[in-house]
Amino acid sequence: MKSIPEKIKIKDIAEKAGVSPGTVDRVLHNRGNVSEVSRKKVEEVLKHIDYTPNVYASALASKKSFSLLVVMPKYLSGDYWEKMEFGIARAAREIIDFRVSIEIIYFDQYKIDSFCQAMEKVLKKTPDGVLLTPSLKSVTCDFTCKLDQKKIPYVFVDSFVEEAHPLAYFGQHSHQSGYLGAKLLFTQKSDLQEIAVFSFFHVGQKPSNQISMRMAGFSEYVMEKRTGCKLHRVTLDAENPDQNEETMRNLFFGNKGIDGAIIFSSRAYVVADFLKKHNLNHITLIGYDLLDKNIVRLKDNTISYLIAQRPEEQGYKGIRALTDHLVFKKEIKPVNHYTPIDILTQENIDFYLEF
């Protein structure tokens, strides 16, 4: 039998440290007027007992308010980004008693200008903290330099930018998630010959930071293990379904040897729907993210695996990291909190609920 002890009292700490309770109190609240020797003794005891201050009571008593800004892609209901916002809203509800206001600035993820404008808005508002999806690497770096100068803490979600200095990152190791996509494709069908590799963006624009890194990971696996395999790289357009249909017709009907496909954006259903419509069920398809439309195609076996990255958790933890830092004065652990790379199949999808 084992007891998990209840909260230790100030007088217990004082006793262990051999100082007065008043001294402990002054150390805890950083009020000075304590000798270096006494401070060290108290701090050693606190460290030894893994002391946690009553952060709720302190924060409730404070009258300071905090403004957070979130910068994320705009979305339609059912899109990937909706889940990120669910997580943000959940965190917002939990901290509702602590005077934290959260505002979301949306941008068009397929337009570089729109992302730049969102950054400008943030700089004008000088918030206390920022949650940011670093959609394009170069633009992000220019922006975070300015946040660094103003000493405004920021947290990345979705994808990471090595050159920046965020308080924390919550998201996948995108390169490894592309590598795993390749591995699952070849596990599902070990003798694959030709693979269609899809990405999704406006023609003339750049692929996102996330998609570029996943592609690099996928390519690494193929280079390492399956150099004989032929890759067909294809771009679909976010706003042009007719053209996408045409692109896929040319691709799949013009290359009868294609027996595998992978798509690096969240819209795997676009490819899956095409395969289903044309009865191309000899093609093994791997996709990313749990949009409802993707899940339908996972369940009917058009998609063999979906790889998921917990967007709700990213949004939730991102906001909590900012508030833990700003409101509760907690130390935030090292910068990379990679979220798991979750593998979903027909068999486990029904039990995969974020939170």
Place this chain on the structure above:
Amino acid sequence: MKSIPEKIKIKDIAEKAGVSPGTVDRVLHNRGNVSEVSRKKVEEVLKHIDYTPNVYASALASKKSFSLLVVMPKYLSGDYWEKMEFGIARAAREIIDFRVSIEIIYFDQYKIDSFCQAMEKVLKKTPDGVLLTPSLKSVTCDFTCKLDQKKIPYVFVDSFVEEAHPLAYFGQHSHQSGYLGAKLLFTQKSDLQEIAVFSFFHVGQKPSNQISMRMAGFSEYVMEKRTGCKLHRVTLDAENPDQNEETMRNLFFGNKGIDGAIIFSSRAYVVADFLKKHNLNHITLIGYDLLDKNIVRLKDNTISYLIAQRPEEQGYKGIRALTDHLVFKKEIKPVNHYTPIDILTQENIDFYLEF
């Protein structure tokens, strides 16, 4: 741009409901002296705005203390159950300000008597709430009947018992996790002929509730899809490594056709170490749970997949459900909070950290 609103004030609620702030206050604190019409108006507004009371402030102000008992298997460092206790301890730290004491009663999971004795201890102590791993179904039901009579709320973790009435369950759908084990085995090697099916318990004792349900799920998949496959059912003994070595020698050297194996307890490494030692690398092995020793064998490819069930999360959420119910008077959602059935491979194991 969108604001996630800050906490609504009592006077705002009063305005929306068309009543006085005093009336709102009386409704919120259930103090009576409010007409039925006014109460309804206020409740409608509260429902509409998704009002959450300041549960922290209320609970901090209360002087009531709560005692929780945890009943779980005893373990050695590195065992599966250690992680469950990490989660319990984490929850304990978070609620340290709210006068909740937690005591753990351990039992020997391979001895029925020990489990029964643990239940008896709980009944003598009459705690405010119980977190329980229902290791054996029949014993659990006798025990939970008595808790029901005493109106002591209890939460199950690890495996579920349909006949009981827990406040909540946090754990896997064990049957489906066995079914998925079979699917992964046949995906990894599509032409499997003979499979060794391992479980782990003391001879003369019953397999646990968890293991029985996983086995049933596995058998269902094989019956549905691969009836031609030959199964060798083998029991290993938790405390007899020499005998296990002998059992595996007889099995694998006496049945050269075995090309796949699955083990339903957390000790997959026992089988993996044997396969590795004897260079039986043509045998595909699937295991459960992320013991360090299992992870070593996943990384060196002796184990193809590990299926994980988030024991830390189970322990953490179990305690939080009890405290949300007892301390914060929150409503606990329906009984089954199935944890995801996580699929781990060489490629994603490094990013899989609970919490």
